[in-house]
Every structure is written in C-alpha cells, then in structure tokens.
Amino acid sequence: MGRVNFRAKVLTGHLKNHHNPTPYLLLMTRCVNYSPPELSEPPPDFNTKSLRKLLDGDSVDEIDYIFNLMIQSDLFCPGKRGGKVFISPDYNRSMEHQREMTMRRIDYLRERGVFDGWLTRKGPGAELSGFTRIITFGVFDHSLGIKLGVHFSLWGGAIQFMGTKRHHDKWLKPTEAYEVKGCFAMTELGHGSNVRGIETITRYDATTQEFIISTPCESAQKYWIGGAANHATHAVVFSQLNMNGVNQGVHAFIAQIRDTSGNTCPNVRIADCGHKIGLNGVDNGRIWFDNLRIPRENLLNLVADVSPDGQYLSAIKDPDQRFAAFLAPLISGRVTVAAGSMNITKASIAVRYSLSRRAFWVRPNEPEVLLLDYPRHQRRLLPLVAKTYALSFASEYLKKIYAKRTPESVKTVHVVSSALKATLTWHGMRTLQECREACGGQGLKTENHVGHLKSEFDVQLTFEGDNNVLMQQVSKALLKEVLAAKRRNKPVRGLGLEHLNKPAPTIPSCLTSSTLRTTQFQTGIFCLRERDLLHRFETEVSKREAHGECIDSIFTVTYQTAEDLGRAFSDRLILQTFLDIEATVQAGSLKNVLGLMRSIELRPHVLALVTSFGIPDAVLGPIAFNWIDANAWSSVEDNTSLFPFFTTPPDLCLSVPHISRDKDNYRHCCICHPPPSG
Numbered sequence: 001m002g003r004v005n006f007r008a009k010v011l012t013g014h015l016k017n018h019h020n021p022t023p024y025l026l027l028m029t030r031c032v033n034y035s036p037p038e039l040s041e042p043p044p045d046f047n048t049k050s051l052r053k054l055l056d057g058d059s060v061d062e063i064d065y066i067f068n069l070m071i072q073s074d075l076f077c078p079g080k081r082g083g084k085v086f087i088s089p090d091y092n093r094s095m096e097h098q099r100e101m102t103m104r105r106i107d108y109l110r111e112r113g114v115f116d117g118w119l120t121r122k123g124p125g126a127e128l129s130g131f132t133r134i135i136t137f138g139v140f141d142h143s144l145g146i147k148l149g150v151h152f153s154l155w156g157g158a159i160q161f162m163g164t165k166r167h168h169d170k171w172l173k174p175t176e177a178y179e180v181k182g183c184f185a186m187t188e189l190g191h192g193s194n195v196r197g198i199e200t201i202t203r204y205d206a207t208t209q210e211f212i213i214s215t216p217c218e219s220a221q222k223y224w225i226g227g228a229a230n231h232a233t234h235a236v237v238f239s240q241l242n243m244n245g246v247n248q249g250v251h252a253f254i255a256q257i258r259d260t261s262g263n264t265c266p267n268v269r270i271a272d273c274g275h276k277i278g279l280n281g282v283d284n285g286r287i288w289f290d291n292l293r294i295p296r297e298n299l300l301n302l303v304a305d306v307s308p309d310g311q312y313l314s315a316i317k318d319p320d321q322r323f324a325a326f327l328a329p330l331i332s333g334r335v336t337v338a339a340g341s342m343n344i345t346k347a348s349i350a351v352r353y354s355l356s357r358r359a360f361w362v363r364p365n366e367p368e369v370l371l372l373d374y375p376r377h378q379r380r381l382l383p384l385v386a387k388t389y390a391l392s393f394a395s396e397y398l399k400k401i402y403a404k405r406t407p408e409s410v411k412t413v414h415v416v417s418s419a420l421k422a423t424l425t426w427h428g429m430r431t432l433q434e435c436r437e438a439c440g441g442q443g444l445k446t447e448n449h450v451g452h453l454k455s456e457f458d459v460q461l462t463f464e465g466d467n468n469v470l471m472q473q474v475s476k477a478l479l480k481e482v483l484a485a486k487r488r489n490k491p492v493r494g495l496g497l498e499h500l501n502k503p504a505p506t507i508p509s510c511l512t513s514s515t516l517r518t519t520q521f522q523t524g525i526f527c528l529r530e531r532d533l534l535h536r537f538e539t540e541v542s543k544r545e546a547h548g549e550c551i552d553s554i555f556t557v558t559y560q561t562a563e564d565l566g567r568a569f570s571d572r573l574i575l576q577t578f579l580d581i582e583a584t585v586q587a588g589s590l591k592n593v594l595g596l597m598r599s600i601e602l603r604p605h606v607l608a609l610v611t612s613f614g615i616p617d618a619v620l621g622p623i624a625f626n627w628i629d630a631n632a633w634s635s636v637e638d639n640t641s642l643f644p645f646f647t648t649p650p651d652l653c654l655s656v657p658h659i660s661r662d663k664d665n666y667r668h669c670c671i672c673h674p675p676p677s678g
C-alpha cells in the first residue's frame with residue numbers, strides 16, 4: 001500500500017508540474033555559478049607537500065624550477081582565461097610552426113643553462129636529473145620532451161653507453177651545447193620491432209680505414225627518425241656489419257647527415273615522414289645512405305671493434321649476447337617513456353572539473369548534483385587517481401634501479417622497464433580517454449589539455465618497444481628465470497619472484513571488507529595470480545616442446561598466457577613498490593590515505609590528492625578553474641584586444657625574459673615583454 005501511495009504521489013507531482021511548470025522554470029532561470037572546489041571540499045587532512053615529496057623525491061625543486069622557467073617565457077604561449085594565465089603548446093598551428101617553436105624553446109632552455117652537465121656530469125643523481133628534465137618538459141608539451149629525449153637520451157645515451165673515451169671526448173660536450181644535434185636511426189621501413197632484421201649494410205674499407213654505409217633497398221630506408229627531417233646534424237645509425245662477406249650482426253655508427261648550415265651531406269638523402277596524428281613538434285624523417293663513408297673511429301665500439309687492418313674484435317663471441325649488449329643502452333629511453341606517461345595533469349583537470357561541474361537535480365530546491373558525487377563518476381575517476389599514484393611510485397622505483405644499475409642488475413632493469421613501460425603507457429592512454437569523456441564536451445577543446453593529448457601520447461604505446469612485444473619479452477624472461485633455478489635446483493632469486501620459493505598463499509574462505517583491505521590479502525592474491533600464470537605458461541611451453549615444436553613458434557601460440565603473465569608480474573611489482581613506499585611513512589593521516597588508495601576509498605581526499613601532484617595551475621587547462629569566466633563574453637573581448645589565446649605572435653617570440661637559476665629570483669622576473677619597437 002505504501003508503495004502505491006508513493007507512486008501516486010510521484011505521478012501527481014509530475015502532472016502538477018506538467019500543467020504548472022513555474023517551479024522548474026524558476027529553478028532553471030537561476031544562473032550557474034562557478035565555485036572553486038577548495039570552498040566546498042574538506043581541507044586536506046594530510047600534508048600535501050609530504051605526499052608530493054613521496055612522489056617526486058629529491059626532484060621537487062628541479063621540477064618547480066623548470067615549470068617556472070616555462071611559465072615565465074612568452075615562448076610558451078601564455079594566455080589569459082577566467083582571470084588566470086595558462087601556458088600551452090601550439091597544437092592549433094601548422095606542423096612547421098610547431099617544429100620551429102620546439103627548437104626555439106630548446107634554444108631558450110639551453111641559453112638558461114638547463115642542459116649544462118646533462119651528459120658530462122656523472123653518477124645516479126645526474127641520470128635522475130636527466131629523466132626529471134625530459135619528463136617535466138613533456139608535461140608542457142610531449143614534442144618538447146621527446147625532441148630532447150631523442151637528442152640527450154637516445155643519441156647522447158648511445159654515445160655514452162655504446163661508445164668509448166674517444167667518442168665521449170669528441171661528442172658529449174657539443175651535444176650538451178646543442179651544437180651537434182643528434183638523432184637515433186634504428187627503425188627502418190621494413191623492420192621496427194624486429195631490430196635484428198634491419199637491412200642497412202656497413203662494410204669496411206681497410207685501404208682508407210673507413211666504413212661505408214648503404215641502404216640496399218627501399219625497405220632499408222631509416223624511418224620515423226626523430227629530428228632527422230629538419231634539424232639533426234648527426235645520427236647514430238644501426239646497421240648490419242658485413243666484414244669480408246661475414247655478417248657480424250647489428251652495430252651502431254656515428255654518421256654526419258647535415259653540415260652546420262643545415263645542408264644535407266653528400267651521399268645522404270633525407271625526406272620528411274610528414275604530418276602525424278600528434279607529436280607534430282618533432283620532425284620525424286627518413287634517411288637513405290648512398291655508400292656514405294665514415295671514419296673507422298665512428299663505430300661505437302664498447303662491445304665490438306674493427307682494427308685498422310680490418311680484424312673484427314669482440315670479447316662477446318655469442319651473437320645473441322652481443323646483440324643484447326648492443327641494445328642495453330636503449331633502456332634509458334624506455335624508462336623515460338614509462339615515467340613520462342603518467343598524465344597526472346589530465347587526472348587533475350578532470351577531477352577539478354568534476355568538483356565544480358553539476359548536472360541534473362536529484363532533489364527539488366537543491367543544487368544540481370556535482371559530477372563527482374555520482375557514484376558512476378567516482379568509479380570512473382577515483383581508481384585512475386589511485387592507480388596513477390601507484391604507477392608513479394613504480395616509475396620512481398624504475399628510475400632509481402636504472403640510475404643505480406650494475407652489470408649484475410641490468411637484466412632486472414631490462415625486464416622491469418619493459419613491463420612498466422607497457423603498463424604505464426597503457427594506463428596513460430586509458431586515463432586520457434576516461435578523462436576526456438568525464439569532461440564531456442569541454443574535454444574535446446584543445447585548450448583544455450585533455451582530449452587532444454590522446455593523439456599526442458598515443459605513440460608511447462609503440463616507440464621505445466611496442467607494448468605487446470615488450471610484454472612477450474617479459475614473460476619469456478620470467479620463464480627463463482624459473483627454469484634456470486629449477487635446473488640448478490636452487491631457489492628463484494630476483495625480479496621479486498622469491499615468493500615462488502614459499503608455499504602458495506591461502507585465500508581466506510570468508511572475505512570480509514576488512515580482510516580485503518589488508519596488505520597481506522592484497523599481496524597474497526597478486527602473488528597467487530603470478531604464480532598460477534607462470535605455472536600455466538611453463539606447462540604449455542614444456543608440453544609443446546615435448547611434441548617437438550620449436551621454441552619460437554611455441555611463443556607465438558602461447559601469447560595469451562604470456563601477456564596475462566606479463567601483466568600479472570607488472571601488477572605485483574607495482575603493488576610491492578606501493579607497499580614499500582607506504583612502509584616508509586610514519587603512522588598518521590598520510591599513511592592512512594595511502595592505505596585508502598589501495599582500497600580506492602578516496603572521495604573526501606580527492607582534491608588534496610590531485611593538488612599533491614604539484615602541477616602548477618598555469619599548466620592545467622581553463623576547465624580546471626573558473627570555466628564560466630573563461631568562457632564569458634568578456635574573455636572573447638579580451639582575446640581580441642590581446643593576442644589570440646594559445647598562439648605566439650612572432651615578434652613576442654623573440655623577446656624572452658632572463659631568468660636566474662636562483663629559485664627565489666625567478667619569481668620576480670616579468671612575464672610579458674613588449675614587442676620590440678619598429
């Protein structure tokens with residue numbers, strides 16, 4: 001009966017409103033006001049600076065320094081929206097303009113000493129600082145981060161880690177000073193993931209002591225080479241080394257491809273890869289070598305050398321091991337891509353917008369409901385925030401094990417970087433898509449820095465190792481490790497697989513909500529899944545081997561278990577790094593919120609959590625703040641009197657403020673310079 005009365009009441013109300021729409025009209029004539037989430041959300045009950053310190057470690061000052069350097073220069077296109085200044089890349093401008101601006105920004109940063117010591121300073125601190133710089137530039141614009149990443153991490157890294165003293169002495173300083181502009185020519189039209197299959201051939205001429213590099217066919221043209229289309233003067237060229245008719249496998253050589261005036265060198269042909277779906281501030285190019293001669297010393301000879309009279313010399317006799325040694329320096333690029341894919345900016349924007357945007361009334365005479373108060377919206381965004389934290393901790397861990405690597409730990413770094421590169425970049429793309437949808441139509445506006453970034457960052461899934469291919473390598477490495485331990489009849493060591501030496505964790509038959517929140521339960525199920533998949537993978541492979549199938553073809557058909565295993569390994573590792581961080585925090589509110597992140601109970605803390613990412617307002621988009629003012633008529637008028645938002649007037653580009661490296665000083669520098677007179 002109560003139910004009938006309720007329905008009757010609802011219907012009456014509905015009919016009354018239908019005949020007398022005034023109350024709703026009145027409601028709807030009320031204007032929507034922007035209210036900053038800081039006013040409505042509870043104040044942080046943990047120290048946001050301490051959480052940021054957990055995320056960024058010792059890099060906090062350097063990150064802030066770089067952000068401020070960018071915010072204070074006209075080159076980074078400052079524009080006003082809703083009373084706030086934002087900086088933004090030139091996504092709405094032509095490819096040529098974007099490339100030009102990337103180079104101008106690099107010049108500006110170089111003049112301010114940002115690159116000093118990048119390659120010549122030694123030690124883990126120097127390497128960590130390199131990651132910080134590339135990643136922070138990439139938060140402003142992926143193209144800027146990648147262009148610098150190719151130059152310092154790929155070209156510079158190849159010289160550092162594949163070359164020897166003669167290369168260090170000759171190339172590192174000019175690379176740091178950007179006098180030499182480097183690129184990294186590995187991929188070819190015919191071969192990308194399969195680096196071993198590249199077709200560029202290099203022969204040795206003992207009479208002149210020169211190598212001769214040639215592109216024997218169209219599929220051997222170097223393809224996608226960042227920096228090659230417009231700016232690079234030098235390339236690290238990966239090529240098969242053919243010594244007296246014997247192929248010694250893939251080796252790396254330094255070749256000059258342009259002179260100092262930018263003209264293409266003789267015996268080199270360069271073409272543009274053209275417009276891409278994103279990353280148009282990077283000039284990707286194609287290169288052909290027509291018997292280009294280079295000095296014998298230009299072979300990067302850490303792993304193998306050729307004597308003046310043409311003897312091939314290498315301490316590593318096994319071609320597989322030699323190939324692995326050649327590719328080891330590529331890890332730093334993978335680490336950079338993994339760590340740069342967190343898209344924390346986007347999560348901040350979407351969360352801030354959902355804390356100020358309302359939609360639909362649930363109760364009469366109350367405001368419309370805040371987007372983030374819809375359970376569906378929480379389900380979409382809060383796990384992404386929690387996961388972004390977990391993956392950011394994992395990327396910090398990855399950077400550290402890379403910077404402190406030893407010959408013994410290189411294998412671990414390779415496996416961990418492959419797994420995390422794939423997991424983090426997949427998460428990055430998923431976050432972008434969800435944030436784009438969560439911001440509704442506003443997510444599609446380029447100036448809001450969400451939707452457009454899907455095409456800017458998409459390439460992260462492909463370069464520095466295609467994600468699917470990387471995951472296969474991870475699973476193969478795990479299987480190898482387990483089989484080797486079994487063969488030696490020893491416990492498994494390394495890669496966090498020690499849990500396999502213990503009895504399998506048992507899952508309690510009665511799962512209460514407090515059980516689900518315990519670290520013991522969470523660790524147990526992650527380990528159990530990894531253990532189970534490893535066992536299944538091992539069984540599948542050994543059964544097929546017993547039937548005489550070759551190992552390479554076995555791996556192609558067991559791909560599903562391999563991929564699941566790669567993901568399980570990655571997830572267990574990420575949980576472990578999260579728990580390790582949590583263990584360093586003293587009991588209190590910060591530790592509590594970390595615990596809540598594991599159970600995704602974040603609604604009251606979410607504003608404080610995105611604030612702790614430490615991204616300056618100017619790098620976020622207008623919808624993260626007063627989006628009504630940002631779209632008001634007055635802002636249209638403002639933009640006609642000022643230069644158009646997010647475009648850079650050419651005359652202003654030339655005048656950049658001088659900013660001191662002194663942290664306190666740069667805050668006082670003026671932001672806008674008048675255009676030069678005349």
Ligand SMILES: Cc1cc2nc3c(=O)[nH]c(=O)nc-3n(C[C@H](O)[C@H](O)[C@H](O)COP(=O)(O)OP(=O)(O)OC[C@H]3O[C@@H](n4cnc5c(N)ncnc54)[C@H](O)[C@@H]3O)c2cc1C
Pocket residue numbers: 150184185186187190191192193194223224225226276279284459462463464465466467468469
């Ligand atoms: C914007 C951009 C910038 C780049 N910059 C550079 C650069 O500066 N220098 C450079 O050397 N290279 C660069 N690259 C190249 C990049 O590293 C390659 O694109 C990448 O290695 C993949 O190679 P591919 O494109 O030939 O794809 P392929 O290797 O042909 O792969 C295509 C698809 O096949 C799948 N696949 C391949 N092998 C297997 C397998 N065994 N099992 C199952 N699936 C498989 C992959 O998962 C992928 O989905 C760049 C690429 C882009 C797009």
